Amino acid sequence: MTLQVTNTLSGDREPFEPQDPDSVLLYYCGLTVSDFAHLGHARSWVHVDVMHRWLEHVGYDVRHVENFTDVNEKIVARTGEDDLGDTESEVARTFIGEVIEDMRSLNLKRAEVYPRVSEHVPEIVDLVETLIEKGYAYESNGSVYFDVTEFEEYGKLSNQRVEEMEAQGEESERAEKRNPADFALWKAGEAHPDNAGPGGQTWDSPWGEGRPGWHIECSAMSMTHLGETLDVHVGGQDLVFPHHENEIAQSEAATGEQFAKYWLHVSLLETGGEKMSSSLENYFTVRNAVSEFGSNAVRMFLLSTAYNSRQTYSEETLSEAVERWERLERGYDRAVEAVDGVDARTKVEDGDLRAAVADARESFAGAMNDDFNTREAIAALLELVSAVNRHVDDRETYDYRALRDAVEAFEELGGEVLGFALADDAEGDVRLLDELVELVLDVRERERESGNYERADDLRDELAALGVEVQDTDDGATFRIE
Numbered sequence: 001m002t003l004q005v006t007n008t009l010s011g012d013r014e015p016f017e018p019q020d021p022d023s024v025l026l027y028y029c030g031l032t033v034s035d036f037a038h039l040g041h042a043r044s045w046v047h048v049d050v051m052h053r054w055l056e057h058v059g060y061d062v063r064h065v066e067n068f069t070d071v072n073e074k075i076v077a078r079t080g081e082d083d084l085g086d087t088e089s090e091v092a093r094t095f096i097g098e099v100i101e102d103m104r105s106l107n108l109k110r111a112e113v114y115p116r117v118s119e120h121v122p123e124i125v126d127l128v129e130t131l132i133e134k135g136y137a138y139e140s141n142g143s144v145y146f147d148v149t150e151f152e153e154y155g156k157l158s159n160q161r162v163e164e165m166e167a168q169g170e171e172s173e174r175a176e177k178r179n180p181a182d183f184a185l186w187k188a189g190e191a192h193p194d195n196a197g198p199g200g201q202t203w204d205s206p207w208g209e210g211r212p213g214w215h216i217e218c219s220a221m222s223m224t225h226l227g228e229t230l231d232v233h234v235g236g237q238d239l240v241f242p243h244h245e246n247e248i249a250q251s252e253a254a255t256g257e258q259f260a261k262y263w264l265h266v267s268l269l270e271t272g273g274e275k276m277s278s279s280l281e282n283y284f285t286v287r288n289a290v291s292e293f294g295s296n297a298v299r300m301f302l303l304s305t306a307y308n309s310r311q312t313y314s315e316e317t318l319s320e321a322v323e324r325w326e327r328l329e330r331g332y333d334r335a336v337e338a339v340d341g342v343d344a345r346t347k348v349e350d351g352d353l354r355a356a357v358a359d360a361r362e363s364f365a366g367a368m369n370d371d372f373n374t375r376e377a378i379a380a381l382l383e384l385v386s387a388v389n390r391h392v393d394d395r396e397t398y399d400y401r402a403l404r405d406a407v408e409a410f411e412e413l414g415g416e417v418l419g420f421a422l423a424d425d426a427e428g429d430v431r432l433l434d435e436l437v438e439l440v441l442d443v444r445e446r447e448r449e450s451g452n453y454e455r456a457d458d459l460r461d462e463l464a465a466l467g468v469e470v471q472d473t474d475d476g477a478t479f480r481i482e
């Protein structure tokens with residue numbers, strides 16, 4: 001069976017056929033870098049990562065581009081806060097550094113390019129000029145808007161009719177627009193000295209000083225790095241309208257070509273009945289989740305629901321995933337230990353285990369080709385864990401070849417495709433180390449509470465001598481390991 005995907009554009013399951021049979025052009029709408037990444041972002045990242053890995057596994061050369069939105073009012077709003085930076089670009093740079101660290105901690109494969117809006121303003125201006133020349137966009141009071149009534153297929157992704165569409169943009173733009181659903185491609189704005197303050201960065205343009213609108217950036221960046229037609233465009237479910245609808249309108253109006261063949265949307269992560277979101281403050285940051293549960297367990301949690309099914313975060317659903325990860329890890333370790341203890345010349349054959357390895361590979365591939373169903377793919381690996389356990393529990397002499405094939409299947413499917421760090425003990429060691437330092441800090445806190453300040457200071461100095469730097473803050477002691 002070949003890969004089938006659910007295309008939001010048609011609303012149907014379709015066979016996956018990229019333009020070039022050997023390569024896939026993939027664009028993912030990345031983060032607005034105004035805060036730390038939370039588990040909702042990680043859900044999209046990990047699923048896109050596994051799509052990338054599976055496409056490579058079945059033989060495609062994947063060109064993956066993922067942007068950072070570094071021009072946005074939310075970033076401007078954080079200037080001057082703590083040590084984030086005094087200008088929009090400084091704050092963006094701060095968070096890009098943090099976000100890259102989070103991506104690494106989740107073992108994501110690197111994209112080929114991580115373009116930033118601030119570096120693509122000339123391409124954006126060119127695209128807006130083309131849209132004006134072709135009659136799809138108009139200048140008004142120093143801003144430029146896309147006229148949604150000029151693009152006949154507007155609404156085709158979100159299945160809406162222009163006449164019934166809600167207004168887009170700010171109330172203040174209303175007087176400048178021909179139609180309420182028109183959206184800004186370029187926003188007039190005053191230059192601010194040193195790019196600080198409420199306006200953020202501005203650039204020169206044929207329409208005067210201003211900033212790019214949000215949607216145009218992805219059209220400009222994806223076409224710059226991947227060409228006029230993408231094979232796969234991925235993004236969060238919440239971006240279907242207006243963001244992706246607008247990307248299609250701008251790009252197809254400008255080029256006359258189809259913008260993206262397949263639109264795949266990752267469902268949202270919910271918690272307590274709401275979408276996990278920075279603005280709701282109901283979120284769990286990626287780094288807190290990884291430091292508490294480890295990167296593998298977080299991946300296991302996020303992949304335990306298929307990308308286009310809704311997922312709910314709760315302590316319970318996360319701890320179930322931790323158990324599932326531990327089961328997979330133990331199964332793999334057992335197979336490795338068993339195979340290392342067997343003479344390769346053994347004549348023992350266990351038909352059940354051999355069949356289980358073949359079944360696991362077949363079910364795994366079937367699940368991934370069924371619209372990247374990671375939930376079923378994980379189930380296939382856990383079936384193999386059960387088969388390995390039965391083999392090792394029931395027998396005194398092991399089937400070398402079957403166990404070796406099982407180890408290979410775990411490493412290839414669980415490691416390379418699902419991105420688990422199977423043979424890596426370092427993660428568990430780091431967690432144990434953190435917990436031990438926390439323990440010493442608890443003891444120190446109790447010494448202080450009982451008035452034994454000298455003993456508490458000694459503990460701090462002893463930790464420092466071991467390379468653990470302790471800092472006392474209003475919320476208690478924090479530490480950093482050199």
Ligand SMILES: [Zn+2]
Pocket residue numbers: 028029030218243
């Ligand atoms: Zn985008």
